[in-house]
Amino acid sequence: MVTLQLRQLSVPPGHRVILHNVSWQEFEAILEELGDHRAARLAYSQGTLEMRMPLPKHEVAKVIIGDLVKILLEELEIDCESFGSTTFKREDMASGVEPDDSFYIQNHAQMIGKERIDLTVDPPPDLVIEVDVTSKTQLEAYEALRVPELWLYEDGKLQINLLRNGKYIQSDNSPNFPNLPIVETILRFIEQSRTVGRSPALRAFRKWVREQI
Numbered sequence: 512m513v514t515l516q517l518r519q520l521s522v523p524p525g526h527r528v529i530l531h532n533v534s535w536q537e538f539e540a541i542l543e544e545l546g547d548h549r550a551a552r553l554a555y556s557q558g559t560l561e562m563r564m565p566l567p568k569h570e571v572a573k574v575i576i577g578d579l580v581k582i583l584l585e586e587l588e589i590d591c592e593s594f595g596s597t598t599f600k601r602e603d604m605a606s607g608v609e610p611d612d613s614f615y616i617q618n619h620a621q622m623i624g625k626e627r628i629d630l631t632v633d634p635p636p637d638l639v640i641e642v643d644v645t646s647k648t649q650l651e652a653y654e655a656l657r658v659p660e661l662w663l664y665e666d667g668k669l670q671i672n673l674l675r676n677g678k679y680i681q682s683d684n685s686p687n688f689p690n691l692p693i694v695e696t697i698l699r700f701i702e703q704s705r706t707v708g709r710s711p712a713l714r715a716f717r718k719w720v721r722e723q724i
Contacts (some may be wrong), residue, residue, distance in 0.1 A: 522551060522562055522563070522564040524564050524565065524566045524567070525564065525565070525566040525569075526563070526564060527561055527562060527563035527564070527646070528561070528562045528563075529559060529560070529561050529562075529646075529648070530559070530560045530561075530562075531558065531559055531560075532558055533555070533558055533559070533560040534558070535602050535605060537560075538553075538555045538560060538600075538607060541553070541560070542598060542607075550564060550565065551563065551564050552564075552565065552596065552609045552611075553598070553607065553608075553609055554607070554608045554609070554646065554648045554649040554652050555600070555605075555606060555607040555608070555648070555652060556605065556606050556607075556648045556649075556651040556652045556655065557605050557606070557651065558605065559648050560648075561646055561648045561649070563646075565642075565643070566643075569611075569642050569643050572642045572643075572664060572701065573611040573612060573640070573642045574709075575700075575701055575704050575709060575712075575713075576611075576612070576640055576642070576662070576664060576697065576701065577593075577611075577612040577640065578709075578713055579697055579700060579701075579713070579716055580612070580614065580638070580640070581593070582713060582716055582717050582720060583688055583691075583720060584614070584616070586717060586720040586721055586724065587688070587720070587724070589616060589687075590616075590619050590620070591614050591615060591616045591619050592614070592615040592619045592622040592623060592625075593612070593613070593614050593615075594613045594614070594615065594622075594628070594636060595612060595613065596609050596610060596611060596612070596613070597609070597610075597613060597628060599613070599628065599630060599635060599636065599656055599658075600630065600656075601630045601631060601655070601656060603631070604655040604656060605655070606651070606652040606655035606656055607652060608649055608652040608653060608656065610636070610639035610640060610641055611639075611640050611641050611642050612639065612640040613636040613638070613639045613640070614636055614637060614638045614639075615634070615636050615637055616637040616638060616687055617637050618634045618637060621633070621634070630656060635656045635657050635658045635659070636658060637658075637659055637660060637687065638659075638660045638661075638662070638685075638687055639653065639658050639660070639661050639662070640661075640662045640664070641661065641662070641663050641664070642664045642665070643664075643665050645661075645663050645665075650679065653679070654674065654677060654678060654679060657674060657677075658674065659673065659674045659686075660672070660673055660674070660685065660686065660687060661674075661679060662685075664701075667698065667701075667702075668698070669693075669694050669697050669698055670694075671683070671684070671685050671693065671694060673686065690723075691720075691723060696716075696719070700712050700713075700715065700716045700719075703715065
């Protein structure tokens with residue numbers, strides 16, 4: 512058997528590496544060795560480990576979508592706790608995933624001040640955001656962890672997925688923002704940010720939200 516160290520593995524931006532037959536203990540060891548300050552994102556489901564390295568454009572899209580969600584929450588006076596790309600994992604579900612962004616909304620109160628998350632005790636985030644292709648490994652992990660709402664953004668399209676009977680179904684609306692045309696509006700202001708810049712687009716979005724209230 513050939514044994515390789517993680518430092519020997521290089522994943523170019525925009526690519527992913529999939530490893531099979533990875534035990535939970537090996538997954539935990541990999542998380543510890545890589546540490547928290549890294550660009551790579553990991554997803555683990557039933558022995559399959561995926562490592563992906565985002566492109567710069569991925570990071571830009573991730574940030575603007577997260578900013579738009581935060582403005583929505585602020586202007587609608589909806590309390591939340593944001594946990595970014597925290598690793599969410601459960602050994603008994605053999606699943607772990609690191610979203611591009613994550614928010615506790617309905618369950619925000621019990622997450623105030625939390626520095627570590629234990630999903631055997633804590634609820635999963637109410638809303639997570641993934642940018643670019645979300646693999647089968649990632650989707651299976653989110654389903655196993657029972658994340659109720661997953662936004663997928665890829666190639667200029669936004670898809671809202673809601674967990675129903677353990678599986679995701681596509682929806683036109685977000686239960687977290689039920690009275691707003693989320694998909695078309697988020698896409699419009701993402702596109703606007705590419706032409707006029709991030710800050711003017713966010714200010715225009717904030718103005719739009721206030722007009723809807």
